[in-house]
Amino acid sequence: MKKAVIALSPSQDLDENLDHFYETLKLFQNSGFFPETSVVSVIHPALYMMPSTWYRDSRARLAKEALVNLEKRVQQRFKLQNIKVLQAATDSLEYLGSMVSRYAQRCGSDVLIVASNDRTGLPHWILGSFSETVALLARHPTLVIKPHISPKEFAATPHMVVGIDVAVPPTSQDLRWITEAAKTGGAALDLVYVNPKPRLLLNTLQQGKSAKSPQSILESIQNKLQKSGLDVHSSVVDEGDSISQTLVDFAEQKKTWAIITIAVPRSTLRKRLLGSHARRVLRHTRRPFLSLHKG
Structure with a gap:
């Protein structure tokens, strides 16, 4: 993760959560991550108390002010090279997320970084979350830094937990990205597969499940990463309260710097019935969450 684009709100409002965001960001930068960093922001009609026609006519001026x-x-x-303000015609979360994701791709960045707004309760379910939308829908590696943790609660040296789905192992492209990301900051890796409790429906919906044991698949991935000189460990952990919570608890015990989930193709039926483990991990964890989703 050498080149990063950070998405920030253009609002002037002071936010204590942003202080935690900046502190965590500086921790990563001081450890060698994100040596090339830029900022992107987006203005949109909902930010201004004016008719939409006035907003359209004033966008250039408003962008300069932002x-x-x-x-x-x-x-x-934090250290940065430049700031860019984009102009959006709508305040749709999907549209705004797509804008910053495409900008990050055009810049050739390794990762897009967003700050969690810590929205919880009913408003979260009704309005959604920009950080969640970007992390789960953007076709670009995205790191969500949450406001619930201080730098002193991280491991003394960089460490990342990678959630592995043994039914759909990481591709060579995924492993190259993880390797480069870990090497940038000298991070150790823990590959984790959560062994699910028996569920008839889950077993029916599993696709492409290998005859190999989860441990042998993890060890194969571990060996590939170790050939690049990385410090890598692997673990098969039995599911506790849920698959996502078990992964979150493992990461918490390790005081990890980031939980990495790898997006894999799912059938529409499987998505609807099982939901998204990545979404649940993002909601449950207070540690940085990285969605490795490329397109």
Whole structure:
């Protein structure tokens, strides 16, 4: 993770959560991650108390004002090369997320970084979350930094937990990305497969399940990563309260710097009946969450 694009709100409002975001970001940067960092923001109609026609006519001016405000807010908070403000015609979360994701891809970045807004309760379910939308829908590696943790609660040296689905192992492209990301900051890796409780429906919906044991699949992945000189361990953990919570608990015990989940193709039926483990991990964990989803 050498080149990063950070998505920030253009709002001037002070936010204690952003202080935690900046502290965690600096921790990563001080350890060698994100040596090339830029910021992207998006203005949209919902930010301004004006008719939509006025907004369209004033977008260029509003974008310049937002740029000035962002420069003041992030000055000396972390290392960065430049700031870009995009102009959106709508405030749809999917549209805004797509804009920043496409911008990150055009910049050739390794990862898009977003701050969690810590929305919980009924408003979360009704309105959704920008960070969740980007992390789970963007076709670009996305790191969500959450506000619930301070740098002193991370392991002394960089460490990442990678959730593995043995039914659909990581591709060579996935492993190359993980290798480069870990090497950037000298991070150790834990590959984790959560062995699910017996479920008739789950067994019926499993696709492409290998005859090999989960441990042998993990060891095969581990060997490939170790050939690149990485410090890698693998574990098969029995499911506790849920698959996602078990992975979150494992990461918490390790004081990991990030939980990495790898997006895999799912049938529509399997998605609807089983939901998204990645979404649940993102909601349950207080540690940085990285969705490795490329397209």
